Amino acid sequence: xxxxxxxxxxxxxxxxxxALMALALVLVWRSTRVVNFAQLGQAMFTTYxxxxxxxxxxxxxLGLIIAMAAGLVVGVIVHFxxxxxxxxxxxxxxxxAxxxxxxxxEALAAMVWGxxxxxxxxxxxxxxxxxxxxxxxxxxxxxxxxxSVVFLVLALSVVFTRTxxxxxxxxxxxxxxVARLSGVRVNRMLALGWAIAGLxxxxxxxxxxxxxxxSPTSFDIFLVFAFTAAVIxxxxxLxxxxxxxxxxxxxxxxxxxxxxxxxxxxxxxVLLVLNLLFKPEGVFSHHKARAx
Amino acid sequence: xxxxxxxxxxxxxxxxxxxALVIWGLLTWVNQVIEPLMSYYLATAAMxxxxxxxxxxxxxxSGQVSLGNGALMAVGGYIFALTSMNWQTVPILGTPWNAxxxxxxxxxxxxxxxxxxxxxxxxxxxxxxxxxxxGIAVGVPAIANRFPELLGGENGLMLQxxxxxxxxxxxxxxxxxxxxxxxVPLDEEPVYEELPDDFGDxxxxxxxxxxDELDSDPGDLxxxxxxxxxxxxxxxxxxxxxxxxxxxxxxxxDGFEADIDSDxxxxxxxGLDGGSEASEGADITDPAADLDLAGVDAGVDAGFxxxxxxxxxAIAVACVVGFIALNLVRGxxxxxxxxxxxxxxxxxxxGISPAGSKISAxxxxxxxxxxxxxxxxxxxxxxxxxxxxxxxxxxxxxGIVLGGRxxxxxxxxxxxxxxxxxxxxxxxxxxxxxxxxxxxxxxxFIYGLLVVLVVLAAPGGIVGGIQSLxxxxxxxxxxxxxx
Numbered sequence: 001x002x003x004x005x006x007x008x009x010x011x012x013x014x015x016x017x018x019a020l021m022a023l024a025l026v027l028v029w030r031s032t033r034v035v036n037f038a039q040l041g042q043a044m045f046t047t048y049x050x051x052x053x054x055x056x057x058x059x060x061x062l063g064l065i066i067a068m069a070a071g072l073v074v075g076v077i078v079h080f081x082x083x084x085x086x087x088x089x090x091x092x093x094x095x096x097a098x099x100x101x102x103x104x105x106e107a108l109a110a111m112v113w114g115x116x117x118x119x120x121x122x123x124x125x126x127x128x129x130x131x132x133x134x135x136x137x138x139x140x141x142x143x144x145x146x147x148s149v150v151f152l153v154l155a156l157s158v159v160f161t162r163t164x165x166x167x168x169x170x171x172x173x174x175x176x177x178v179a180r181l182s183g184v185r186v187n188r189m190l191a192l193g194w195a196i197a198g199l200x201x202x203x204x205x206x207x208x209x210x211x212x213x214x215s216p217t218s219f220d221i222f223l224v225f226a227f228t229a230a231v232i233x234x235x236x237x238l239x240x241x242x243x244x245x246x247x248x249x250x251x252x253x254x255x256x257x258x259x260x261x262x263x264x265x266x267x268x269x270v271l272l273v274l275n276l277l278f279k280p281e282g283v284f285s286h287h288k289a290r291a292x
Numbered sequence: 293x294x295x296x297x298x299x300x301x302x303x304x305x306x307x308x309x310x311x312a313l314v315i316w317g318l319l320t321w322v323n324q325v326i327e328p329l330m331s332y333y334l335a336t337a338a339m340x341x342x343x344x345x346x347x348x349x350x351x352x353x354s355g356q357v358s359l360g361n362g363a364l365m366a367v368g369g370y371i372f373a374l375t376s377m378n379w380q381t382v383p384i385l386g387t388p389w390n391a392x393x394x395x396x397x398x399x400x401x402x403x404x405x406x407x408x409x410x411x412x413x414x415x416x417x418x419x420x421x422x423x424x425x426x427g428i429a430v431g432v433p434a435i436a437n438r439f440p441e442l443l444g445g446e447n448g449l450m451l452q453x454x455x456x457x458x459x460x461x462x463x464x465x466x467x468x469x470x471x472x473x474x475x476v477p478l479d480e481e482p483v484y485e486e487l488p489d490d491f492g493d494x495x496x497x498x499x500x501x502x503x504d505e506l507d508s509d510p511g512d513l514x515x516x517x518x519x520x521x522x523x524x525x526x527x528x529x530x531x532x533x534x535x536x537x538x539x540x541x542x543x544x545x546d547g548f549e550a551d552i553d554s555d556x557x558x559x560x561x562x563g564l565d566g567g568s569e570a571s572e573g574a575d576i577t578d579p580a581a582d583l584d585l586a587g588v589d590a591g592v593d594a595g596f597x598x599x600x601x602x603x604x605x606a607i608a609v610a611c612v613v614g615f616i617a618l619n620l621v622r623g624x625x626x627x628x629x630x631x632x633x634x635x636x637x638x639x640x641x642x643g644i645s646p647a648g649s650k651i652s653a654x655x656x657x658x659x660x661x662x663x664x665x666x667x668x669x670x671x672x673x674x675x676x677x678x679x680x681x682x683x684x685x686x687x688x689x690x691g692i693v694l695g696g697r698x699x700x701x702x703x704x705x706x707x708x709x710x711x712x713x714x715x716x717x718x719x720x721x722x723x724x725x726x727x728x729x730x731x732x733x734x735x736x737f738i739y740g741l742l743v744v745l746v747v748l749a750a751p752g753g754i755v756g757g758i759q760s761l762x763x764x765x766x767x768x769x770x771x772x773x774x775x
Contacts, residue, residue, distance in 0.1 A: 029419075034419070035419035035422070035423060037422065037423075037426065082744055082748070085748045086747060086748060090747075090751065091417075091418040091419070092351070092355060092356075092357045092418055093747045093751055094747075095357045095418055095419060095422045096357060096689065096693055096743060096747050097743070097744050097747040097748070099359075099422075099686060099689060099743065100690075100693075100739075100740045100741070100742075100743030100744040100747065101740065101744060102686075102740070103686055103690065103736055103737075103739055103740035103743065104736075104737055104739075104740025104741050104743075104744070105740070106736065106740075107733040107734070107735075107736035107737035107739075107740060108733075108737055110729060110732070110733040110736075111729060111730045111733045111734065111737060114729045115729060115732070115733065217682070217683075220430060220682055221430055223426065224423075224426060224427045224430050224431070227423040227426065227427070228423075228427065231420065231423065260437070262434055262437040262438075263434070263438070265427070265430050265431035265434045266431050266434055266435065266438075268427055268431065269427045269428060269430075269431040272423070272424055272427050273412055273424070276412060276416060276420065276424060277412060280416070280420070
């Protein structure tokens with residue numbers, strides 16, 4: 001039983017980060033009906049930028065801020081240079097293009113920073129708290145991660161539900177034609193969606209890097225986790241992405257704890273298959289995942 | 293030609309058989325005359341082409357973006373490795389035909405896995421399918437870690453290439469080689485009779501004297517640095533002759549149209565199977581003969597001869613797969629796939645099951661991927677999680693998109709690009725003196741940019757681009773592209 005609690009505690013922070021990544025995928029999907037398979041490639045790239053800034057200035061926080069700005073810029077660039085020019089009906093083209101961006105970004109990162117895994121040490125103590133005579137697998141850094149994620153999610157929900165920009169973004173996602181007729185600059189809202197997604201992904205990248213190592217391909221597996229969480233959540237739902245992101249993280253932590261961490265990709269795969277078999281439209285959404 | 297096909301119902305099969313045979317003959321001849329390093333590139337390109345014929349059907353004709361083909365190659369590779377290593381003494385399935393049977397099992401495994409995955413995946417819409425197959429590409433190689441005793445875990449399995457002993461013996465295949473005549477160089481026949489006597493002796497010498505050296509070469513590949521896709525592509529960086537494949541590709545295309553004869557009957561497609569095995573037989577004995585004659589001091593030749601044999605095997609598989617693919621695509625099934633891709637509802641109204649059509653495309657492409665994986669295992673003499681990465685799946689996608697996703701010629705061009713571009717970058721970097729980390733990753737960077745460019749500017753890839761250019765020159769807008 002104490003094992004169970006340990007594994008759950010250990011999975012909370014990675015679950016929260018997966019939730020952020022899923023959130024980024026959902027933000028892009030809502031704005032342009034594209035799953036951005038390059039999302040975590042962008043996050044990997046901005047995390048390298050954060051690492052460089054941190055090595056130059058010694059400040060983790062400055063690295064995070066610059067990575068967020070870079071994520072914003074990269075998101076907008078990818079949207080304008082790649083996604084907008086793809087023909088609207090060419091869904092396979094859009095998917096392939098995002099994979100092209102992923103390949104290019106991973107190669108570019110390897111060219112600039114080298115392909116070897118690099119350590120990204122946590123900014124604060126990452127050894128567990130001590131209480132009731134034992135060490136719990138929950139550290140000050142986990143607390144920082146959790147606080148950051150909660151803050152970001154709350155900020156996003158305030159933006160989406162309480163501001164005019166948020167309303168315009170929701171309108172553009174819900175019905176672009178009507179939104180345009182109502183005077184919403186839909187294209188700007190779509191670009192804003194990509195920008196916010198890039199920012200969220202950048203935060204997720206900087207937060208997750210200390211939990212493993214940073215290499216050009218080390219986020220590939222998180223792409224699978226985030227996609228799983230986003231799809232189970234309905235791909236359309238911000239709440240679903242957060243809830244199932246944390247859920248996916250916890251399930252992975254439990255399975256890794258009781259068996260072996262190399263099983264994590266298989267766990268994600270099984271979750272994804274089960275979801276697509278029994279509730280392909282996701283838990284929080286009503287659109288169709290199956291074509292036939 | 294069309295008139296001929298309409299008059300004789302079986303003629304299409306014959307035409308395809310002649311096409312495959314001509315290409316096979318040409319490539320086999322090329323493989324005999326080029327340098328052994330070129331044979332290695334040829335083998336790799338043929339392996340990629342085999343897998344990408346499946347991508348043409350899946351992505352081009354059926355319109356499904358799948359990243360699972362690298363994982364299905366892993367299925368084929370592991371099945372080949374396990375059956376060819378463990379079942380050598382089993383009667384019937386055992387030694388003389390061991391490797392051929394392993395190939396069959398690999399293909400069968402591909403069909404089973406493809407049907408299982410396809411049943412779930414093929415009915416999903418674009419991004420869901422891509423995401424699920426992405427998970428498969430990342431997850432399936434990790435299965436090797438679940439069964440470390442059987443599958444070798446993270447280290448994978450070293451494979452004994454079924455050469456010169458092992459899978460085949462010259463005696464069994466030489467008959468067919470003689471029967472088939474045509475494509476096999478006649479001057480090599482006398483060698484067959486003498487070989488089996490010296491074979492055993494030679495094999496012992498071979499392993500005693502050179503076992504270390506030969507084993508250490510693939511060992512280096514697998515243990516040190518095989519683990520990323522860049523390394524797979526650019527591992528053998530000695531020399532590069534860029535034009536060796538493109539040239540003969542053009543000749544095959546010419547020969548394609550010109551060499552079609554009226555007596556291309558059904559016996560020719562029967563001849564294809566015999567022919568492909570004959571090529572294996574001929575090429576096994578041929579390098580063995582070289583070794584035998586050259587004696588013990590020809591260690592370099594020994595390494596090269598293996599590559600030539602690998603190339604002949606890869607070519608034979610690619611041609612058989614290409615023949616199957618041509619028959620499927622140019623027949624009813626091809627039209628069914630296209631109909632479902634273009635309008636599933638209209639297809640369903642016409643009595644076609646869209647789900648069935650998509651699953652069948654998945655199964656066929658899985659079969660091809662598994663066969664390519666078996667070939668890949670023999671080229672690397674290794675199977676392991678590091679060989680079948682997400683990078684492999686992505687490079688298949690890159691190849692098919694660049695070459696042209698709607699045609700088999702596009703698949704071949706894509707395969708050539710995948711082999712040629714890393715070598716080209718190596719050449720350039722040698723001239724410019726780039727750092728290793730730039731040289732090793734520049735090909736992927738170029739692939740990524742090219743993929744985006746192709747999607748935006750020429751969705752049909754190189755082949756589609758040439759077709760539309762030719763159409764524009766002829767002053768007629770040609771909208772449909774035929775595979």
